[in-house]
Amino acid sequence: MRTIIFLLLLISTGCFSGCEKSATGAKPELVTTSPIDTPPVNANLPTVPTLTPTPKTKETVKKDGLVELVKLDDTIKLDVRYATKNNFVGREIYKEARAFLQSPAAEAAVRIHQNLKKQNLGLVIFDGYRPLAATKLFWEVTPASKKKFVANPKNGSRHNRGCAVDLGLFDLETKENLEMPSGYDDFTERAAIDYASGTEQQRKNRAILRQAMEADGFKVYSAEWWHYDFQACPESRILDVQFSEIK
Numbered sequence: 001m002r003t004i005i006f007l008l009l010l011i012s013t014g015c016f017s018g019c020e021k022s023a024t025g026a027k028p029e030l031v032t033t034s035p036i037d038t039p040p041v042n043a044n045l046p047t048v049p050t051l052t053p054t055p056k057t058k059e060t061v062k063k064d065g066l067v068e069l070v071k072l073d074d075t076i077k078l079d080v081r082y083a084t085k086n087n088f089v090g091r092e093i094y095k096e097a098r099a100f101l102q103s104p105a106a107e108a109a110v111r112i113h114q115n116l117k118k119q120n121l122g123l124v125i126f127d128g129y130r131p132l133a134a135t136k137l138f139w140e141v142t143p144a145s146k147k148k149f150v151a152n153p154k155n156g157s158r159h160n161r162g163c164a165v166d167l168g169l170f171d172l173e174t175k176e177n178l179e180m181p182s183g184y185d186d187f188t189e190r191a192a193i194d195y196a197s198g199t200e201q202q203r204k205n206r207a208i209l210r211q212a213m214e215a216d217g218f219k220v221y222s223a224e225w226w227h228y229d230f231q232a233c234p235e236s237r238i239l240d241v242q243f244s245e246i247k
Protein backbone atom coordinates (compact mmCIF):
# COMPACT_ATOMS: atom_id res chain seq x y z
CA MET A 1 0.00 0.00 0.00
CA ARG A 2 2.75 2.43 0.93
CA THR A 3 4.48 1.61 -2.34
CA ILE A 4 1.38 2.47 -4.32
CA ILE A 5 0.96 5.81 -2.54
CA PHE A 6 4.60 6.62 -3.19
CA LEU A 7 4.26 5.81 -6.90
CA LEU A 8 1.12 7.97 -7.14
CA LEU A 9 2.99 10.84 -5.53
CA LEU A 10 5.82 10.50 -8.01
CA ILE A 11 3.45 10.47 -10.94
CA SER A 12 1.53 13.49 -9.63
CA THR A 13 4.70 15.57 -9.25
CA GLY A 14 6.26 14.23 -12.45
CA CYS A 15 9.48 13.82 -10.53
CA PHE A 16 11.39 10.58 -11.00
CA SER A 17 15.07 9.99 -10.36
CA GLY A 18 16.15 12.22 -13.23
CA CYS A 19 14.07 15.23 -12.23
CA GLU A 20 16.96 17.10 -10.69
CA LYS A 21 19.08 16.63 -13.80
CA SER A 22 16.34 17.67 -16.20
CA ALA A 23 15.46 20.70 -14.09
CA THR A 24 19.07 21.87 -13.96
CA GLY A 25 19.54 21.00 -17.60
CA ALA A 26 16.79 23.37 -18.62
CA LYS A 27 18.62 26.48 -17.48
CA PRO A 28 22.25 25.53 -16.97
CA GLU A 29 23.36 29.13 -16.75
CA LEU A 30 21.47 29.46 -13.46
CA VAL A 31 22.93 26.46 -11.71
CA THR A 32 26.46 25.88 -12.93
CA THR A 33 28.19 28.63 -10.97
CA SER A 34 31.17 27.09 -9.23
CA PRO A 35 33.49 28.62 -6.64
CA ILE A 36 36.23 28.90 -9.28
CA ASP A 37 34.02 31.33 -11.25
CA THR A 38 33.52 33.50 -8.21
CA PRO A 39 35.98 36.38 -7.84
CA PRO A 40 38.33 35.83 -4.91
CA VAL A 41 37.41 37.57 -1.70
CA ASN A 42 40.71 39.40 -1.88
CA ALA A 43 40.70 41.31 -5.15
CA ASN A 44 44.48 41.68 -5.04
CA LEU A 45 44.94 37.95 -5.54
CA PRO A 46 43.13 37.04 -8.75
CA THR A 47 45.37 34.07 -9.51
CA VAL A 48 45.22 32.36 -6.13
CA PRO A 49 44.03 28.79 -6.81
CA THR A 50 41.48 28.96 -4.04
CA LEU A 51 38.42 26.77 -4.53
CA THR A 52 36.73 27.69 -1.28
CA PRO A 53 36.74 30.95 0.69
CA THR A 54 39.57 31.64 3.08
CA PRO A 55 38.42 30.55 6.54
CA LYS A 56 37.79 33.31 9.05
CA THR A 57 36.31 31.70 12.08
CA LYS A 58 37.74 29.60 14.84
CA GLU A 59 35.36 26.78 13.91
CA THR A 60 36.67 26.68 10.36
CA VAL A 61 40.25 26.68 11.54
CA LYS A 62 39.63 23.45 13.38
CA LYS A 63 38.34 21.92 10.17
CA ASP A 64 41.45 23.11 8.35
CA GLY A 65 43.41 20.74 10.51
CA LEU A 66 46.05 23.09 11.86
CA VAL A 67 47.64 21.59 14.95
CA GLU A 68 49.90 23.38 17.41
CA LEU A 69 53.15 21.42 17.61
CA VAL A 70 53.81 21.88 21.31
CA LYS A 71 50.34 20.53 22.08
CA LEU A 72 51.43 17.21 20.57
CA ASP A 73 54.83 17.24 22.26
CA ASP A 74 55.89 20.02 24.61
CA THR A 75 59.57 19.02 24.42
CA ILE A 76 59.78 20.48 20.91
CA LYS A 77 61.71 23.77 21.18
CA LEU A 78 60.19 26.96 19.82
CA ASP A 79 62.40 29.73 18.48
CA VAL A 80 59.82 31.65 16.47
CA ARG A 81 61.95 34.44 15.07
CA TYR A 82 59.06 36.27 13.42
CA ALA A 83 57.57 36.87 16.87
CA THR A 84 60.73 38.81 17.75
CA LYS A 85 62.83 41.52 16.14
CA ASN A 86 65.51 38.93 15.42
CA ASN A 87 64.48 38.25 11.82
CA PHE A 88 65.31 39.57 8.37
CA VAL A 89 62.55 42.18 8.50
CA GLY A 90 63.85 43.59 11.80
CA ARG A 91 60.51 43.83 13.55
CA GLU A 92 57.86 41.61 15.10
CA ILE A 93 55.66 40.02 12.44
CA TYR A 94 53.70 37.67 14.71
CA LYS A 95 52.05 38.74 17.94
CA GLU A 96 52.41 35.23 19.37
CA ALA A 97 55.35 32.82 19.36
CA ARG A 98 53.44 29.76 18.22
CA ALA A 99 53.90 27.13 15.49
CA PHE A 100 51.24 25.11 13.68
CA LEU A 101 51.18 22.51 10.91
CA GLN A 102 48.52 20.45 9.20
CA SER A 103 47.80 17.41 11.35
CA PRO A 104 49.74 14.74 9.36
CA ALA A 105 52.75 17.04 8.98
CA ALA A 106 52.66 17.86 12.70
CA GLU A 107 52.51 14.18 13.59
CA ALA A 108 55.48 13.43 11.32
CA ALA A 109 57.48 16.27 12.90
CA VAL A 110 56.77 14.88 16.36
CA ARG A 111 57.91 11.39 15.30
CA ILE A 112 61.11 12.86 13.88
CA HIS A 113 61.71 14.85 17.06
CA GLN A 114 61.22 11.76 19.22
CA ASN A 115 63.54 9.63 17.06
CA LEU A 116 66.24 12.30 17.32
CA LYS A 117 66.26 11.88 21.10
CA LYS A 118 68.43 8.79 20.62
CA GLN A 119 71.12 11.20 19.44
CA ASN A 120 70.42 13.62 22.30
CA LEU A 121 68.92 16.02 19.77
CA GLY A 122 65.55 17.61 19.18
CA LEU A 123 63.80 19.84 16.66
CA VAL A 124 63.78 23.60 17.13
CA ILE A 125 61.01 25.30 15.18
CA PHE A 126 61.55 28.71 13.61
CA ASP A 127 58.25 28.85 11.70
CA GLY A 128 55.38 26.64 10.54
CA TYR A 129 52.00 27.72 9.22
CA ARG A 130 52.33 31.33 8.04
CA PRO A 131 49.32 33.59 7.45
CA LEU A 132 49.17 35.02 3.93
CA ALA A 133 49.49 38.55 5.31
CA ALA A 134 53.02 37.74 6.51
CA THR A 135 53.99 36.30 3.11
CA LYS A 136 52.79 39.51 1.45
CA LEU A 137 54.89 41.59 3.81
CA PHE A 138 58.00 39.46 3.19
CA TRP A 139 57.53 39.80 -0.58
CA GLU A 140 57.24 43.58 -0.35
CA VAL A 141 60.34 44.12 1.78
CA THR A 142 62.61 41.69 -0.09
CA PRO A 143 64.71 43.10 -2.97
CA ALA A 144 64.36 41.44 -6.39
CA SER A 145 67.77 39.79 -6.15
CA LYS A 146 66.67 37.88 -3.03
CA LYS A 147 63.14 36.98 -4.09
CA LYS A 148 64.02 33.27 -4.43
CA PHE A 149 64.14 33.16 -0.65
CA VAL A 150 60.53 34.30 -0.22
CA ALA A 151 57.27 33.04 -1.73
CA ASN A 152 55.24 35.08 -4.19
CA PRO A 153 51.95 35.76 -2.38
CA LYS A 154 50.04 35.31 -5.65
CA ASN A 155 50.75 31.59 -5.49
CA GLY A 156 51.34 31.33 -1.79
CA SER A 157 53.65 28.74 -0.31
CA ARG A 158 53.31 25.55 1.63
CA HIS A 159 53.81 27.67 4.72
CA ASN A 160 50.48 29.35 3.92
CA ARG A 161 48.85 25.92 3.72
CA GLY A 162 50.38 24.67 6.96
CA CYS A 163 52.61 22.17 5.19
CA ALA A 164 56.08 23.73 5.43
CA VAL A 165 58.28 24.14 8.43
CA ASP A 166 61.48 26.10 9.05
CA LEU A 167 63.55 24.37 11.67
CA GLY A 168 66.91 23.26 13.00
CA LEU A 169 68.32 21.00 15.67
CA PHE A 170 69.02 21.63 19.34
CA ASP A 171 71.00 19.78 22.00
CA LEU A 172 68.62 18.25 24.55
CA GLU A 173 71.06 18.80 27.42
CA THR A 174 72.33 22.31 26.76
CA LYS A 175 69.12 23.44 25.00
CA GLU A 176 71.36 25.29 22.55
CA ASN A 177 70.63 25.29 18.83
CA LEU A 178 73.17 23.35 16.78
CA GLU A 179 75.35 25.34 14.41
CA MET A 180 74.59 25.12 10.71
CA PRO A 181 76.61 26.44 7.74
CA SER A 182 74.54 29.65 7.92
CA GLY A 183 72.11 31.30 10.27
CA TYR A 184 68.34 31.06 9.76
CA ASP A 185 67.07 33.33 6.96
CA ASP A 186 70.62 34.01 5.79
CA PHE A 187 69.74 34.97 2.24
CA THR A 188 73.09 34.00 0.71
CA GLU A 189 74.61 30.97 -0.97
CA ARG A 190 75.59 29.73 2.49
CA ALA A 191 71.95 28.75 3.02
CA ALA A 192 71.92 26.25 0.15
CA ILE A 193 71.60 22.61 1.13
CA ASP A 194 74.68 21.74 -0.96
CA TYR A 195 76.84 24.66 0.20
CA ALA A 196 80.22 22.99 0.59
CA SER A 197 81.94 25.37 3.00
CA GLY A 198 81.39 25.98 6.69
CA THR A 199 82.88 23.64 9.28
CA GLU A 200 82.68 19.89 9.08
CA GLN A 201 80.48 19.86 12.20
CA GLN A 202 78.08 22.40 10.68
CA ARG A 203 77.70 20.30 7.53
CA LYS A 204 77.24 17.18 9.65
CA ASN A 205 74.46 18.86 11.64
CA ARG A 206 72.76 19.91 8.42
CA ALA A 207 72.97 16.33 7.13
CA ILE A 208 71.50 14.87 10.34
CA LEU A 209 68.53 17.20 10.04
CA ARG A 210 68.00 16.41 6.38
CA GLN A 211 68.25 12.66 6.86
CA ALA A 212 65.77 12.75 9.72
CA MET A 213 63.25 14.96 7.91
CA GLU A 214 63.38 13.23 4.54
CA ALA A 215 62.94 9.81 6.17
CA ASP A 216 59.42 10.83 7.23
CA GLY A 217 57.68 12.68 4.42
CA PHE A 218 59.43 16.04 4.23
CA LYS A 219 61.68 17.39 1.45
CA VAL A 220 64.25 20.11 1.83
CA TYR A 221 64.15 23.29 -0.28
CA SER A 222 67.52 23.36 -2.03
CA ALA A 223 68.12 27.09 -1.40
CA GLU A 224 67.45 26.91 2.37
CA TRP A 225 68.75 24.19 4.69
CA TRP A 226 66.03 25.08 7.25
CA HIS A 227 62.97 24.85 4.98
CA TYR A 228 61.13 21.54 4.60
CA ASP A 229 57.94 20.84 2.64
CA PHE A 230 55.61 18.09 3.73
CA GLN A 231 54.99 16.13 0.53
CA ALA A 232 51.51 14.74 1.26
CA CYS A 233 49.93 18.10 2.06
CA PRO A 234 46.22 17.68 2.80
CA GLU A 235 45.40 21.37 2.25
CA SER A 236 45.32 23.09 -1.16
CA ARG A 237 43.95 26.42 0.02
CA ILE A 238 45.97 29.42 1.06
CA LEU A 239 45.03 30.30 4.63
CA ASP A 240 45.14 33.71 6.26
CA VAL A 241 44.04 32.94 9.79
CA GLN A 242 45.77 34.77 12.62
CA PHE A 243 47.34 32.70 15.39
CA SER A 244 45.04 34.33 17.93
CA GLU A 245 42.07 32.77 16.15
CA ILE A 246 43.47 29.26 16.67
CA LYS A 247 42.68 27.91 20.13
Ligand SMILES: [Zn+2]
Binds near residue numbers: 164165226227228
Ligand atom coordinates in the same frame (compact mmCIF):
# COMPACT_ATOMS: atom_id res chain seq x y z
ZN1 LIG B 1 60.33 28.24 4.98
